[in-house]
Amino acid sequence: MRITLKSKRPIDISMGHRINIENWDTERQRVNSAERKANDINGEIEKWKSSANEVFIRYGVLEHREPSPDEFKQLFNDEIGRKLVFEESNEIQGIISVxxxxDEYINSVGVQNSWSPSSYKKNETVKKHFVSSLNGKSFLHIDTDVLHEFIQYLLKKGLRNTTVAKDYQFVRWFLSWARRKGYYNGRADEDFRPRLKGTDGNQKEIIYLSLDELKQLESFQIPVTKKHLYHVRDVFLFCCYTSLRYSDVKKLNKSDxxxxxFRVVTQKTADAIIIDLNKKAIDILDRYKGVKGRLALPVISNQKYNQYLKELGRLAGLNTETQVVYYKGGRRYDEYYPKYELLTSHVARRTFVVTALQLGIPVEVIIRWTGHSNYDALKPYVAIVDTLKRSEMDKFDQL
Incomplete structure (x- = not known):
């Protein structure tokens, strides 16, 4: 229930009931009969509405004015005969701040889901932005307007739409958890789905190596003065041939x-998957069989690894001009880079998926190797292969 006073912030009252949104009659402001306990809830709505009107009547007749928010709360609570149901500040006993x-969400869910350090860091950043955008508002005030304000807050910081969409998803997960804990009774996170340009899954920017580029990198003769790139290339190519993420290849043991x-429990999703090895991947592993230690491959830090990948790509001549398209709000940005400047550890995994699709391997098989949850996750890759098929067919026009 929401009470609006002249020139005052609306007062939200949580009645403590949850219903299916389809069973709410917006015009009548009542619960439909299809909802269980509809009569009880509607009766309580009538009682609360009557109590609210009684408060206004008393102040109107006796003092010829509207009550202040605090006065309204006190008399309304007396009318319905229960303890304080409002949250005016985050210091009210028994009410937890957002x-x-x-913080509780990060600590408990992080342990439960075995978050990586980067996941903790990301959630801390999202928490900071969300709390800042609320500007002191509590759970009782979180509605679709508040979530819209959060989106605008992020956009004003100059973040890309893809980043904004990801951050909002983190907030949705948090609010869903808060609802299960009983901290949040709203459904704004389910109702509010912002439409941001460039965040459609089919528009996802995918940087990968073509088959020709993969062969070019594989056959490139690394200068003797650049010995540090030998291991980097081996690890990168191994991921290109197996779909492993950096976090998983880094902890791959010989015993796996x-x-x-080989069997791996992925760090990102904690899923146990079995990946078949092809000859190219086995050849790379064989080079390090005699190296002491339990790790299968010599993997350096992610920062150095990405730095050396760009150096390797530049020396190997991976210079194809690559377009990167992104949006900030409604504005589109187009940037162009030589392919080597865009090389990161994750390019290997994307290269595996695109290559596998080009080779005609069924999607159902690919997701068993990659650990993707469903076909939708691979739609952007399928779109790439469809485009490649079109360009290959055009070669017949040159006959």
Missing amino acids: ESAF IQGNK
Whole structure:
């Protein structure tokens, strides 16, 4: 229930009931009969509405004015005969602040889902932005307008739409958790789905190496003065041939490898998957069989790895001009880079997916190797392969 006083911030009252949104009659402002306990809830709505009107009547007749928010709260609570149901500040006993709840969420869910350090850091950043955008508002005030304000807050910081969309998803996960804990009774996170340009899954920017570029990198003769790039190339190519993420190849043990396959529990999703090894991947592993230690490959820090990948790509001549398109709000940005400047550890995983699709391997098989949850996650890759098929067919026009 929401009470609006002249020139005052609306007062929200949580009645403590949850119903299916389809069973709410907006015009009548009542629960439809299809909802269980509809009569009880509607009766309580009538009682609360009557109590609210009684407060206004008393102040109107006796003092010829509207009550202040604090006066309204006190008399309304007396009318319905229960303890304080409002949250005016985050210091009210028994009411948890959004920031405290977010801290609890990070600590409990992080342990439960075995978050990586980067996941903790990302959630801390999102918490900081969300709490700042609320400007002191509590859970009782979080509605679609408040979530819209959060989106605008992020956009004003100059973040790309893709980043804004990801940050909002983090907030949605948090609010869903808060609802299960009983901290948040609203449904704004389910109702509010912002449409941001460039965030459609099919428009996802995917940087990958073509088959020709993969062969070019593989056959490139690394100068003897650049020995540090040998291991970097081996690790990168191994990921190109197996779909492994950097976080997983870094902790791959020799004991994980059983013949022509290996088992890995992914750090990002904690899923256990079995990946078959092809000849190229086995050849790379064989180079390090005699190296002391339990790790299968010599993986350096992610920062150095990405730095050296760009150096390797430049020396190998991966200079194809590559367009990067992104949006900030409604404005589109087009930037162009030589391919080597865009090389990162994740390019290997994307290269694996595109190559596998080009080779005609069924999507159902690919997701068993990559650990993707469903076909939708691979739609952007399928779109790339469809485009490549079109360009290849055009070669017949040159006959």
